[in-house]
Amino acid sequence: MEIIFLIDNRLYDKKLFSEHGLSILIKTDAGKTILCDTGLSGRFADNAEKLGEDLQKTDFAVISHGHNDHIGGLERFLQTNGTAPVYMSDKITGSLYYSSRGGKNHKISIDTSILESTFPERIVKVEKSRWLSEDTALVFNTCYKYPEPAGNKFLTAKSPKGTCEYPDDFLHEMSLVFRTPKxxxxxxxxxxNGILNIAESCRKFAGTNDIFAFIGGFHLPDGGGEKEKDLAELSGMLEKLYPEMLLYTGHCTGETALSYLSESLHRGMMHEFYTGLKIFWQF
Ligand SMILES: [Fe+2]
Ligand SMILES: [Fe+2]
Structure with a gap:
């Protein structure tokens, strides 16, 4: 299995672009190529070209949630690849999302209705967790017993027909899950929804206790609101519940959380990703 970070906030190779957004290309052992998220602007596609990846060979794409740093480049993908379906929560289409982080309330969503009318049949709305194949699933969060990230307090939404703004419930967020022998x-x-809640939702859906790796931003940005005791609690629970799990993070995991977790978790558990990183795993 190969995992390629097409775009992320962090950059180590000056030939590539970076931005506040995430896009990941996954090549499975079953021979499928899957795009997870499209970054903020479409520049993930320029990076893919520079990295020698042909997005026309993508079998399908998945949008993890409705924020523009993940869905902003979707039009570029739909233009670049003329056939691949794009799976996303049915809650995303038409909804508007806002952030008041930094003081001013601003929109952080795109108008998906334009894409739906321009590219009919390409967008597949997902209502509940499901297996797409024997080893690949889309999983919504079903666990709420662990704390959600404090930074969620800045995020709000408006439903397609609603006029009032309400705290975002993140029912539009789903994870991509792969089953491997490990x-x-x-x-x-x-x-x-918080990494502990998401991990539990995914392992329960997949019917296993074994998580080989958890990859993604943890929504613990600098100034997001977590105190040191919150990070200590998270770190302690990760060690207790999933001592064998590998963590790969970047994007919305700020420097404070990143260095705290790197120092507190046992050696070899925590890894950082960045634009252009490629991971290979042989199972
Ligand atoms: Fe987000
Ligand atoms: Fe994000």
Missing amino acids: GIIIISPCSH
Whole structure:
């Protein structure tokens, strides 16, 4: 299995673009190529070209949730690849999302209705968790017993027909899950429901206790509101519940959370991703 980070906030190769957004290309052992999220602007497609990846060979795409740093480049993908379906929560289409982080309330969603009318049949609305094949699933969050990220308090939504703005419930967020002989791999690009809740939802859906890797932003940005005791609690629970799990993070995991978790978790558990990183796993 190969995982390629087409775009992320962090950049180590000056030939590539970076932005506040995430897009990941996955090549499975079953021979499928899957795009998870499209970043903020469509520049993930320029990076793919520079990395020698042909997006026309993508079998399908998945949009993890409705924020524009994950769905902003969708039009570019639909233009680049003329056939691949795009799976996303049915809650995303038509909904509007806002962030008041930084003081001013601003829109962080795109008008999906334009894409739906321009590219009919390409967008597949997902209502509940489901297997797409024997080893690949889309999983919604079903667990709420662990804390959600404090930074969620800045995020609101308006339903397609509603006029009032309400705290975002993140029912539009889903993870991409792969079954491997060493346990499941969870790709959860923004993890607004909290990584412990998402991990439990995914392993329960897949019917396993074994998580090989959890990949994604943890929505713990600098200034997001987590105190040191919150990070200590998270770290302790990760060690207790999933001592064998590999963590790969970047995007909305800020420097404070990143260095705290890197120091507190046992050696070898925590890894950082960045634009252009390629991971190979042989199962
Ligand atoms: Fe994000
Ligand atoms: Fe997000």
